[in-house]
Amino acid sequence: xxxxxxxxxxxxxxxxxxxxxxxxxxxxxxxxxxxxxxxxxxxxxxxxxxxxxxxxxxxxxxxxxxxxxxxxxxxxxxxxxxxxxxxxxxxxxxxxxxxxxxxxxxxxxxxxxxxxxxxxxxxxxxxxxxxxxxxxxxxxxxxxxxxxxxxxxxxxxxxxxxxxxxxxxxxxxxxxxxxxxxxxxxxxxxxxxxxxxxxxxxxxxxxxxxxxxxxxxxxxxxxxxxxxxxxxxxxxxxxxxxxxxxxxxxxxxxxxxxxxxxxxxxxxxxxxxxxxxxxxxxxxxxxxxxxxxxxxxxxxxxxxxxxxxxxxxxxxxxxxxxxxxxxxxxxxxxxxxxxxxxxxxxxxxxxxxxxxxxxxxxxxxxxxxxxxxxxx
Amino acid sequence: xxxxxxxxxxxxxxxxxxxxxxxxxxxxxxxxxxxxxxxxxxxxxxxxxxxxxxxxxxxxxxxxxxxxxxxxxxxxxxxxxxxxxxxxxxxxxxxxxxxxxxxxxxxxxxxxxxxxxxxxxxxxxxxxxxxxxxxxxxxxxxxxxxxxxxxxxxxxxxxxxxxxxxxxxxxxxxx
Numbered sequence: 001x002x003x004x005x006x007x008x009x010x011x012x013x014x015x016x017x018x019x020x021x022x023x024x025x026x027x028x029x030x031x032x033x034x035x036x037x038x039x040x041x042x043x044x045x046x047x048x049x050x051x052x053x054x055x056x057x058x059x060x061x062x063x064x065x066x067x068x069x070x071x072x073x074x075x076x077x078x079x080x081x082x083x084x085x086x087x088x089x090x091x092x093x094x095x096x097x098x099x100x101x102x103x104x105x106x107x108x109x110x111x112x113x114x115x116x117x118x119x120x121x122x123x124x125x126x127x128x129x130x131x132x133x134x135x136x137x138x139x140x141x142x143x144x145x146x147x148x149x150x151x152x153x154x155x156x157x158x159x160x161x162x163x164x165x166x167x168x169x170x171x172x173x174x175x176x177x178x179x180x181x182x183x184x185x186x187x188x189x190x191x192x193x194x195x196x197x198x199x200x201x202x203x204x205x206x207x208x209x210x211x212x213x214x215x216x217x218x219x220x221x222x223x224x225x226x227x228x229x230x231x232x233x234x235x236x237x238x239x240x241x242x243x244x245x246x247x248x249x250x251x252x253x254x255x256x257x258x259x260x261x262x263x264x265x266x267x268x269x270x271x272x273x274x275x276x277x278x279x280x281x282x283x284x285x286x287x288x289x290x291x292x293x294x295x296x297x298x299x300x301x302x303x304x305x306x307x308x309x310x311x312x313x314x315x316x317x318x319x320x321x322x323x324x325x326x327x328x329x330x331x332x333x334x335x336x337x338x339x340x341x342x343x344x345x346x347x348x349x350x351x352x353x354x355x356x357x358x359x360x361x362x363x364x365x366x367x368x369x370x371x372x373x374x375x376x
Numbered sequence: 377x378x379x380x381x382x383x384x385x386x387x388x389x390x391x392x393x394x395x396x397x398x399x400x401x402x403x404x405x406x407x408x409x410x411x412x413x414x415x416x417x418x419x420x421x422x423x424x425x426x427x428x429x430x431x432x433x434x435x436x437x438x439x440x441x442x443x444x445x446x447x448x449x450x451x452x453x454x455x456x457x458x459x460x461x462x463x464x465x466x467x468x469x470x471x472x473x474x475x476x477x478x479x480x481x482x483x484x485x486x487x488x489x490x491x492x493x494x495x496x497x498x499x500x501x502x503x504x505x506x507x508x509x510x511x512x513x514x515x516x517x518x519x520x521x522x523x524x525x526x527x528x529x530x531x532x533x534x535x536x537x538x539x540x541x542x543x544x545x546x547x548x549x550x551x
Binding site: 039040041042043044045046047048049050051052053054055056057058059060061062063064068287344348352353357358359361362363365366367369370373 | 408411414415417428429431432433434435436437438439440443447459462471474475478479492495496499500501502503504508512513515516517519520522533536537538540542543544545546548549
């Protein structure tokens, strides 16, 4: 990926290789309609189809919709609802929030006092150490979930530790990872974050076996693909969890899945996650909020309610490409969680679409003009 | 950011409505305002080029750079006025006027052979050679009774489009 944060650059190969034909998805009347007959001045001057597409995109587009966080509807507009709401705020901030902080602190104390000695004492006995670390990580994640009063319902068979399998899920926020981790200690592939999250990543998550990637590194993709393959083949490694969207989406849509997870030549087990928006909007809009603010917001809401479905493991069918496989799994996850599919690459948040798409439109325009010229 | 009708009063809406010659309903103006605030990330009061180009569907459009020159830095009132040409209620003259303005990039009221060539170049890219474009354009101009040195005005454009309104309608989604 040749994009750097803050500066938008058209990045070519990566985006193109990653997704099937956008034209199949986009609701366009074709950019240039196909009139027949002799070419007239009016036909040449009439740029209205192209203009209409551009204006349509300005007015509403499916990509921006994926990242829109809807502010909750205020319901406290009444003389009797307002005091009720005020009581709610008081309860949430002055009662629940301190209680939750205490719970979380308590959990951390237990965790660290067990984890740190364990890490040094059992240096030699890897298997035992890993087992206990797994349990500890699951425990601290449960504490996290408790600190938001998380109500999580799991459906389907629990993940098992087997080689040659990979788990994929839709992505709404980093808490997806915590919600899933409290049930099974997964190994993840994540973007390295700054700050205290980065510290957590390099210490604790290392123990469950995490892989780092860097969106802004161009060559990173091959290195990461190799690491993924090595991890999946190892028998003793924790099951690998991948979020193929590559970015957080607002839990109403799914963007295109990157095919990396689907080329590893192993079974893919889809997981669908759906948050109940009535209680809190769990979408982490990383452009608007830091993770700390996001966590604080969760800890001062009533509850985080979500459903997790472990779906049937899938393997690539003969004659199916990795991209088609990815789309099929995306269809399964979207269907289960009630999300709409959009044909966009999540990384378009960070870079511009490649010129290939506009070139395609130019080509069809040129061809239609030249064809009608021959018509004379 | 993203706050809706609490930011626009009835007076504001009516002012915007009269500025766009009543081509939009009040609900549509509210939706457009939501959209404007969504695109204008730091509430500057206008949308910058970068923010327009962050909409992939817009960035993929061959005429995006030309349109960008026309919409970059517009405040909300002018933004609505620009989009009003795409309303279903807009007249033929209003729609053709927008098309004319896209061609007339130097805003001198005249569209020359060169101006049309530039738009053609944007639309066909590397898939037509310059001489092919010149040939096509000269041919259709001659048939319509103009020469390569003619300057087309808005009236000429309206005459060329005749009575057939260009299909240029965009529906504003209203929740």
